Amino acid sequence: MTDEDRQVPAASLSGRIAIVTGASSGIGQATARALIQAGARVVVADVNQGAGEASAQHLRDHGGDAVFVPCDVADAVQVQAMVEATVARFxxxxxxxxxxxxxxxxxxxxxxDIDTWDHVMAVNLRGPFLCAKYALPHLMDSRGVIVNVASTYGLVGAPGAPAYCASKGGVVALTRQLAVDYGPRGVRVNAVCPGYVDTDMGGSRARLGPEGQAAANARREAAAARQPLGRQAHVDEIARVIAFLASGASSFMTGSIVTVDGGCTTTFNHG
Known part of the structure; x- marks a missing residue:
């Protein structure tokens, strides 16, 4: 992906108010940036206060209207407070x-470990449930949009990832169900399923040390090289699709599960 490719403008979101969870880094940070570039005002919601504040400040430094609100998406009280803070601010x-x-x-x-299973489900599936639960009354008023970030691992089986696959499969099913109930109420709900993306989810790669990081990235690069486009995605390539789904350019889409995966789910991964 070239720098020129990254400058393709999104459809206008002028004046729209957006919440992006997990927006202190990676796909979330790139999405917040893409939405602001399209004219939205953005709440950066993240459990990591330092990184979240830095992300919001960076967006403001570049002319965006952004505010950080701390939030653990697995905690109902924090999610409700985050949505209320968004409404109070914007x-x-x-x-x-x-x-x-x-x-x-x-x-x-x-x-x-059972606790690991429960934690993955709490963040990856309970989190979207809670955020939707408290945001939907406002989204029905504004005829708004939900974009869920699922994964290709929610569509296919993947080795060594039972909790992650199950949680992201749940996000896919929840997306379709919410589209059924809330389409008649004016809310569109879609999901993106990224494939291999050059990002460090949850900081897991950073904890490996230099040699471990290099090995983990090499494994991802090798797997990505076997798919049709032959590389990992840049976070901006995922963010641009999310911005499209958040905009009026996708006005007749709801319940759609959009793969942004370099073609990896279209073929066997011969490895």
Missing amino acids: GGVDILVNNAGISGGASLLHDL
């Missing part, structure tokens, strides 16, 4: 991007 909610997520590491199911 006057409503037009867009909810449920991006916050964790990988949960790699394990066969019979070796998987």
Whole structure:
């Protein structure tokens, strides 16, 4: 992806109010940036206060209207408070991007710690449920949009990822169900399923040390090289699709599960 490719403008979101969870880094940070570039005002919601504040400040330094609100998406009290803070600051909610997520590491199911399973489900599936629950009354008022960030691992089986696959499969099913109930109420709900993206989910790669990081990235690069486009995505390539789904350019889309995966789910991964 070239720098020129990254400058393709999104459809206008002028004046729209967006919540992006997990927006302190990676896809969430890129999404917040893309929405602001399209004219939206953005709440950066993240459990990491330091990184979240820095992300919001960076957006403001570049002319955006952004504010950080601390939030653990697995905590109902914090989610409700985050939505209320958004409404108090901006006057409503037009867009909810449920991006916050964790990988949960790699394990066969019979070796998987129960607490790890519960934590992955709490962040990856309970989180979108809670955010939608408290945002939907406002989204119905604004005829707004939800974009859920699922994964190709929610569509296919993947080795050593039972909790992550199950949680992201739940996000896919929840997306379709919410589209059924809330389309007649004026709210569109879609999901993106990224494939291999050059990002460090939950900081897991950073904890490996230099050699571990290099090895982990090499494994991802090798896997990505076997798919049709032959590389990992840049976070901006995912963010641009999310911005499209958040905009009026996708006005007749709801319940759609959009793969942004370099073609990896179209073919066997011969490895």
